[in-house]
Amino acid sequence: xxxxxxxxxxxxxxxxxxxxxxxxxxxxxxxxxxxxxxxxxxxxxxxxxxxxxxxxxxxxxxxxxxxxxxxxxxxxxxxxxxxxxxxxxxxxxxxxxxxxxxxxxxxxxxxxxxxxxxxxxxxxxxxxxxxxxxxxxxxxxxxxxxxxxxxxxxxxxxxxxxxxxxxxxxxxxxxxxxxxxxxxxxxxxxxxxxxxxxxxxxxxxxxxxxxxxxxxxxxxxxxxxxxxxxxxxxxxxxxxxxxxxxxxx
Amino acid sequence: xxxxxxxxxxxxxxxxxxxxxxxxxxxxxxxxxxxxxxxxxxxxxxxxxxxxxxxxxxxxxxxxxxxxxxxxxxxxxxxxxxxxxxxxxxxxxxxxxxxxxxxxxxxxxxxxxxxxxxxxxxxxxxxxxxxxxx
Numbered sequence: 001x002x003x004x005x006x007x008x009x010x011x012x013x014x015x016x017x018x019x020x021x022x023x024x025x026x027x028x029x030x031x032x033x034x035x036x037x038x039x040x041x042x043x044x045x046x047x048x049x050x051x052x053x054x055x056x057x058x059x060x061x062x063x064x065x066x067x068x069x070x071x072x073x074x075x076x077x078x079x080x081x082x083x084x085x086x087x088x089x090x091x092x093x094x095x096x097x098x099x100x101x102x103x104x105x106x107x108x109x110x111x112x113x114x115x116x117x118x119x120x121x122x123x124x125x126x127x128x129x130x131x132x133x134x135x136x137x138x139x140x141x142x143x144x145x146x147x148x149x150x151x152x153x154x155x156x157x158x159x160x161x162x163x164x165x166x167x168x169x170x171x172x173x174x175x176x177x178x179x180x181x182x183x184x185x186x187x188x189x190x191x192x193x194x195x196x197x198x199x200x201x202x203x204x205x206x207x208x209x210x211x212x213x214x215x216x217x218x219x220x221x222x223x224x225x226x227x228x229x230x231x232x233x234x235x236x237x238x239x240x241x242x243x244x245x246x247x248x249x
Numbered sequence: 250x251x252x253x254x255x256x257x258x259x260x261x262x263x264x265x266x267x268x269x270x271x272x273x274x275x276x277x278x279x280x281x282x283x284x285x286x287x288x289x290x291x292x293x294x295x296x297x298x299x300x301x302x303x304x305x306x307x308x309x310x311x312x313x314x315x316x317x318x319x320x321x322x323x324x325x326x327x328x329x330x331x332x333x334x335x336x337x338x339x340x341x342x343x344x345x346x347x348x349x350x351x352x353x354x355x356x357x358x359x360x361x362x363x364x365x366x367x368x369x370x371x372x373x374x375x376x377x378x379x380x381x382x383x
Contacts, residue, residue, distance in 0.1 A: 008377045010283075013271055014264035078344060084260035085348065098352065101345040105355035108365050110325075116373070117351045124260040124348070 011123035015151050018084075018122060022056070022130045025155040026248070027148045029178075032170040033139035035162045036192040039222065041136035042070040043238050044158075046229065047245035049092035053131040056087060059097035060148065061138040062117045063107050068099045072227040075103055084126035091229040096125050114143040122151055132248075141174060149181055156186045158213075158248075162193045163200045175208045184209045190244055193218040213247050216240040257348060258292050261375050262299035268377050270307070276382030279304070280312040286372035287320035287333055288350045290343060320372030324359035331360055333372065350374050 019025070028041040038061070045057040059067035068075060071090045079100055080086045087094040098107070098117055109117065127133065137144050148155060157178050161171040171189075178187050187210040191201035194215035205212035217240055225231035232238055269281055281300070285291050297313045304311035320333035338346070342356045350373050354365050 007379075008268055008272075010261070010264040010268040010375060010377050013267035014260075017263070017267060078348070081257050083263070084257055098349055101349045102352045102355040103345075106365065107352060107355045109351055109354060110366075110368070113351045113354075113368075117349055120349050120351075120374070123264050124257050126260070 009119065011119045012151075015119070015122045016153065018125060018127065019133075019152065022127055022133045024131065025133045025135065025152045026158050027060075027135040027137055027145075027152070027155055028158045028160060029137050029145060029148075029174060030139060030160040030167075030171060031141050031174040032161070032167045035139075035160045035167060036216075037139070037160050038066050038136050039070055039226075039237065040160055040190065040192055040216065040241060041134050042067055043232060043235075043241040044245055044248075045093045045095075045132070045134040046091050046233065047238065047242040048132050048134070048248065050233075050242075051245060051249060053249065054129055055092070056094040056096070056127050056130045056133040058121070058125075058133060058135045059095075059099065060118065060121075060135050060144045062098055062114050062144060063109050064138060065097045065099040065102075067095070067136050068097050070226050070232070071095060071229060073097070073099075075099055082126065085124050086126050094127060094130070096121065111143050115147060118144060118147040118151065141177060155182065156188065157182060159187065159189045159210075160192050161189060161201045161204065163191060163195070163198045168200060168204060172204065175204070175210065179208055179210065185211065187211065188213050188248075191215040213244045214240075216244065258295040259299045261291065262296055262303055265300055265375070265377060266303040266307075269304075269309075269311075269380050269382075272380045273382035276309060278310045278312075279380060279382040280314065281377065281381075282314040282316065282379040284316045284318050284376040284378050286318050286350070286369075286374045286376070288346060288353060288369060288372055289374040290347050291375060293317075316378065318372040321370050322357075322359075322367050323370045324362060324364055324367045326364040326366050327359060327362040329359055329361040330370075335360075 049055040059065045087096040189205040219237040222235045222237045323330045
């Protein structure tokens with residue numbers, strides 16, 4: 001009789017199984033806030049799905065989830081359960097968020113609690129077969145970002161930057177971290193809210209030897225489309241994000 | 250949020266099973282002791298059934314020992330400690346907490362000072378205490 005007396009978190013043991021049929025994981029990241037990660041994540045998921053890919057979208061901004069607002073997701077009922085939580089299909093995308101459970105209430109959490117939420121969600125969500133799992137992450141280089149690097153065995157970070165000196169200074173730190181952990185060819189940068197022909201973000205990508213997928217032009221009308229997937233698909237931002245999606249396929 | 254009774258004990262049972270498989274890869278008989286925190290309100294009967302079924306499908310005889318742990322909360326602002334048993338939740342809130350225990354912060358405040366900045370010091374969720382095998 002063998003005995004193992006060390007205690008353990010069983011959730012960590014099952015995360016690999018939950019992600020086993022997910023071909024590609026694309027965490028959308030930026031250490032700077034307000035650069036459009038959530039909108040870009042949602043539009044990217046929709047654009048990939050429109051091109052025939054099987055796509056999941058995970059809102060990992062645990063304390064401040066808003067992807068459901070972009071997609072107009074119905075929070076009035078819990079996701080269905082079938083030996084785990086089955087993410088509802090919204091606009092052709094399997095969408096999972098802690099907002100299904102926290103609603104629109106505040107969810108103030110300390111670091112270890114955020115890690116617990118990430119473990120719980122990854123352990124019980126049944127994604128099934130996916131070509132892409134797009135992950136919306138919060139700003140900063142905190143728990144959720146570190147959890148993505150730890151719990152997803154393979155991932156292809158998509159770093160979002162705007163052509164602002166503050167963003168560049170911030171994203172440079174993130175790229176330094178990512179290039180230490182992930183092969184450069186799997187890291188890609190997108191310039192969001194582009195207003196001119198500046199090469200500042202393309203040059204940043206070049207400096208770190210990571211991919212540059214292009215510019216998403218500033219779209220002053222896209223906020224009016226939030227919550228309406230058809231309107232989002234008609235937006236100028238969606239057209240630009242679709243070109244990014246084409247390059248990812 | 251809807252009030253439909255939805256359970257995800259099977260997913261948690263799979264997690265425990267995978268933990269056991271990794272701990273004792275060639276075992277044919279195992280005994281697993283699992284601590285269940287009151288906050289997550291896991292259904293013991295469903296969890297036990299699911300775990301045994303999963304083990305059986307792998308040809309493993311499994312004895313499951315479940316230990317309940319009361320949930321104790323402590324305010325980080327004023328230091329007040331209280332028991333989950335002293336709190337009344339509606340069915341929908343209980344269901345939400347069942348899926349993601351940390352959302353308790355969305356529905357509960359310290360009864361003494363009103364802060365949501367409290368911690369669950371005991372009795373959160375599912376934890377493997379011991380695996381033994383032969």
